[in-house]
Amino acid sequence: MIHAEFRCADALHEFAQAYLPAAVGAGGRYNGSLGRPMYFVRGDGPRLTALNGKEYLDFNLSHGATILGYNHPVTRQAIEQALDLGIIAACETEYVARLAALVCRAVPCAEMVRFATSGMEATALAIRIARAATGRERILRFEGHFHGFHNDVMFNASGPAWPGPAPIPARPDSAGLPRSAADLVLVLPWNDLGALERAFVRHGDAIAAAICEPINYNSGCIPADREFLAALRALTERHGGVLIFDEVLSAFRTGPDCAQGYYGILPDLCAIAKGIANGAPIALVAGRRDLMRLLSPLGPVAHSGTYTDHLFGILAGLACLEELTKPGAYPPMLAVADRLYRGLNDALAHHGVPGRVQGLGIRFGLFFGIEKEVRCYRDAAARDVEMWHRFVRGCVERGVYFQSIGHAIGHHGISFAHTAADIDWALERMDDVIRGLAGGR
Ligand SMILES: Cc1ncc(COP(=O)(O)O)c(C=O)c1O
The missing domain is CATH 3.90.1150.10 (Aspartate Aminotransferase, domain 1)
Known part of the structure; x- marks a missing residue:
């Protein structure tokens, strides 16, 4: 009304x-x-x-979150189920483990899952895990790739492109970031294999994580060259860093196995959000078991939240993923x-x-x-x-x-x-x- x-x-x-x-x-x-x-x-x-x-x-389509369409019957039923269950939040339920299992079946790199409430929370958590795993702080990222609004990543995602040679000076996308945050990012052009190789020669052993959108939809739609993505995978591994695919937007666009399945190149961790729950708020980090086991209370990487695993998102996620994984x-x-x-x-x-x-x-x-x-x-x-x-x-x-x-x-x-x-x-x-x-x- x-x-x-x-x-x-x-x-x-x-x-x-x-x-x-x-x-x-x-x-x-x-x-x-x-x-x-x-x-x-x-x-x-x-x-x-x-x-x-x-x-x-x-x-x-809700910036890509509405993947099945608005007012889809399975999403309605899921939200109605959450209402029937009493909108319980901050409680562990069977549905969380069931959705995690479904994610591990669909997403190639996923051995374990931790849910979050937004894409930005998921990329922040993936970076925190990478820093904890490597004991390093530097993040390699690519111009025009967007990873959310937190301080670790708000550089060179939008605005004027850098006209000169790589590496690209870190330019904040927002006022209010600590000046020191810029010292922790290394920005490169996407699909530039030479620049990537040179950056790893100079900085490879200081890089905690390389984070990218494997299909850079935030700059329209710029797929990775397969050779470039394979090199990013190999170089991160060789230098002991963590490769993070930010699949907040690319997940479930090419198929249920996401961009990592499309390329056949697996990251160590991935972040997923839009598209998994047809518009309901939920996100996740998934990846290698040894890295995921660093999360609290098992390991030293703190993460929790009152609304984490909220049943609106979890039940909508179960319903949506069942649709997306139908043959x-x-x-x-x-x-x-x-x-x-x-x-x-x-x-x-x-x-x-x-x-x-x-x-x-x-x-x-x-x-x-x-x-x-x-x-x-x-x-x-x-x-x-x-x-x-x-x-x-x-x-x-x-x-x-x-x-x-x-x-x-x-x-x-x-x-x-x-x-x-x-x-x-x-x-x-x-x-x-x-x-x-x-x-x-
Ligand atoms: C690739 C990518 N990463 C992260 C984010 C941030 O997600 P959220 O808006 O849920 O915080 C977005 C949002 O557009 C995105 O496209």
């Missing part, structure tokens, strides 16, 4: 501005292309309904995704608008103004931002929703609820928008 005063988005926006910075509950909800947030009232399948009742086919679940979705990527690339070519779609699995990036393959953040950052904003505004007018997260490049995707017919419907509208872009509209 919408409060009568807020039937108009302008009224809600004005009200929210008085109490929420920028009228949003999280920075990522502001839509940079629209210059304000969109207000939605509900979601069903692949669609969101806005405050004024207009429906949008959604290509954001034959992925090929139809991958075909729908492919239809979208081919259709969009065809529309760009047909109307002579420079740009390209890079998609892998069920998430993708859209880069206006770029025609050659985007292989690293510097390539991606050269995109035509103004054209992107015009595209988003045109799509929103026509009932197709894309989220623009501030100055970040962002990523888009489909859910298991998107059908070929939905894609054709959206392509018709996007074609119209792209035709307008060609005509300078």
